[in-house]
Amino acid sequence: MAPESHKTDPLERALLPMTASVGAGGRLVVGGSDVLELVEQFGTPLFVYDEEHLREACREAVEAWGDGVAYATKAFLCRAMASVAFEEGMCLDVSTGGELYTALAAGVPPQRLVMHGNNKSEAELSEAVSIGVGRIVVDSFDEIDRVERLVGRAGALPAPVRVLIRVTPGVEAHTHEFVRTGQEDTKFGFSVASGAASEAVERLVGVDGVELRGIHAHIGSQVFEVRSFERAAEILAEFFVPFALEELCVGGGLGVPYVNGETAPSQREWAEAVRSACKRVGLSESVRVSAEPGRSIVARAAITLYRVGTIKDLPGIRTYVSVDGGMSDNPRPVLYGSGYEAFLAREVEASRPRSVRVVGKHCETGDTLISEAYVPDDLVVGDILATPVTGAYGYSMASNYNKVPRPPIVFVRDGEARLVVRGETYEDLLRLDVVDDDGVRR
Ligand code: LLP
Numbered sequence: 001m002a003p004e005s006h007k008t009d010p011l012e013r014a015l016l017p018m019t020a021s022v023g024a025g026g027r028l029v030v031g032g033s034d035v036l037e038l039v040e041q042f043g044t045p046l047f048v049y050d051e052e053h054l055r056e057a058c059r060e061a062v063e064a065w066g067d068g069v070a071y072a073t074k075a076f077l078c079r080a081m082a083s084v085a086f087e088e089g090m091c092l093d094v095s096t097g098g099e100l101y102t103a104l105a106a107g108v109p110p111q112r113l114v115m116h117g118n119n120k121s122e123a124e125l126s127e128a129v130s131i132g133v134g135r136i137v138v139d140s141f142d143e144i145d146r147v148e149r150l151v152g153r154a155g156a157l158p159a160p161v162r163v164l165i166r167v168t169p170g171v172e173a174h175t176h177e178f179v180r181t182g183q184e185d186t187k188f189g190f191s192v193a194s195g196a197a198s199e200a201v202e203r204l205v206g207v208d209g210v211e212l213r214g215i216h217a218h219i220g221s222q223v224f225e226v227r228s229f230e231r232a233a234e235i236l237a238e239f240f241v242p243f244a245l246e247e248l249c250v251g252g253g254l255g256v257p258y259v260n261g262e263t264a265p266s267q268r269e270w271a272e273a274v275r276s277a278c279k280r281v282g283l284s285e286s287v288r289v290s291a292e293p294g295r296s297i298v299a300r301a302a303i304t305l306y307r308v309g310t311i312k313d314l315p316g317i318r319t320y321v322s323v324d325g326g327m328s329d330n331p332r333p334v335l336y337g338s339g340y341e342a343f344l345a346r347e348v349e350a351s352r353p354r355s356v357r358v359v360g361k362h363c364e365t366g367d368t369l370i371s372e373a374y375v376p377d378d379l380v381v382g383d384i385l386a387t388p389v390t391g392a393y394g395y396s397m398a399s400n401y402n403k404v405p406r407p408p409i410v411f412v413r414d415g416e417a418r419l420v421v422r423g424e425t426y427e428d429l430l431r432l433d434v435v436d437d438d439g440v441r442r
Contacts, residue, residue, distance in 0.1 A: 006260035011343040017050030026347040031412030044307040045325035051413035053301040058088035064271035072294030075392040080420035082106035097124040151209035160211040167197040169235040218251025226273040233277035254296040295392040302391030326360010345384040350376040
């Protein structure tokens with residue numbers, strides 16, 4: 001939790017994308033582009049990603065973990081993002097047929113993909129097996145049956161299907177209940193404590209056409225405490241050692257600061273903590289210890305720009321500042337009570353003494369972006385209000401609630417702005433409506 005005193009301070013630079021700077025008159029510049037000019041060109045709401053930040057974050061992950069570290073695409077995926085992660089040396093974790101399809105459409109070779117999912121369909125598994133994805137992370141006994149059937153049916157595959165077994169180490173990560181996954185009471189993986197994980201290993205070891213490479217676990221997301229990762233790594237490594245397998249993947253989960261005053265470990269600190277925990281319990285140095293960061297690669301790389309449409313002062317109650325997006329482009333505050341900061345794109349370094357509630361344009365009271373935001377005194381209707389650290393689980397969880405079109409995404413780098421996902425149009429909102437034979441839309 002951030003101490004109270006930080007709230008009204010100017011926005012901390014550590015919450016902005018890496019290349020962010022303050023330009024003429026105090027305006028925000030990212031990747032060499034003045035964000036107010038981007039708004040003129042692309043409108044609002046607008047997601048702006050700092051491409052150099054994305055690339056640097058991928059490089060840091062590869063440096064910290066080595067080859068095999070995978071970007072968890074659920075955090076943010078479009079073709080441009082898949083290409084960036086691949087080009088910078090990461091594998092890609094895909095957890096559905098749709099994520100798989102998008103990564104392939106970006107030209108990522110199947111061998112660089114890790115296929116996840118607690119309930120992979122027959123079609124998803126069959127696709128993964130036939131194109132030869134790098135790893136399939138097996139999550140249930142039903143899935144083991146399916147893999148056996150598919151491999152048997154496929155006959156001679158060019159290479160064995162390489163699998164990891166997802167296990168639950170029984171560690172309670174200190175994070176929101178909905179994103180906690182390492183505990184015993186979970187839909188994911190095989191429990192180490194109950195013996196299910198050992199049974200899964202025994203079953204997969206002898207299957208023809210399947211190469212069991214190792215095990216995988218993911219204890220939760222937005223985890224700030226290295227101790228939680230260490231504890232999980234110790235349990236995993238203890239379980240792992242007797243089987244003499246080759247790979248241990250500790251999943252994702254590294255937390256990121258969202259508001260002033262928060263700090264989080266780096267990729268390197270996370271990797272070092274995990275590695276030394278593994279060493280303490282006797283894991284051989286030759287085992288590939290790896291991870292799957294999502295949020296920590298993309299969250300800070302982006303900001304969202306909104307236009308303020310109305311400011312409503314309710315005397316003695318509070319002030320509502322309404323922007324032209326909301327829970328459809330960022331459902332995290334509603335889903336998890338997540339905190340964000342707000343600042344004016346025209347005066348990044350201004351102090352923010354005024355307490356307001358930033359809300360969206362959706363037709364429900366719950367549509368809050370920032371329940372208690374601090375903004376400069378001179379905020380007026382028409383201003384461009386920015387929320388930083390919106391690069392993860394924002395667009396990827398966006399919806400069309402109230403038929404609000406999803407915003408465009410631009411990547412900025414070296415003064416160039418590249419539209420990578422266009423904004424939806426009203427026509428897009430109808431594209432799935434079925435037109436009857438008589439040509440009438442119903
Ligand atoms: N690997 C696995 C198997 C996962 O389930 C996840 C996230 C990751 C890696 C990446 O975790 P990260 O490094 O991004 O924490 N929608 C929530 C987060 C859900 C995370 C689900 N799994 C949020 O907005 O906070």
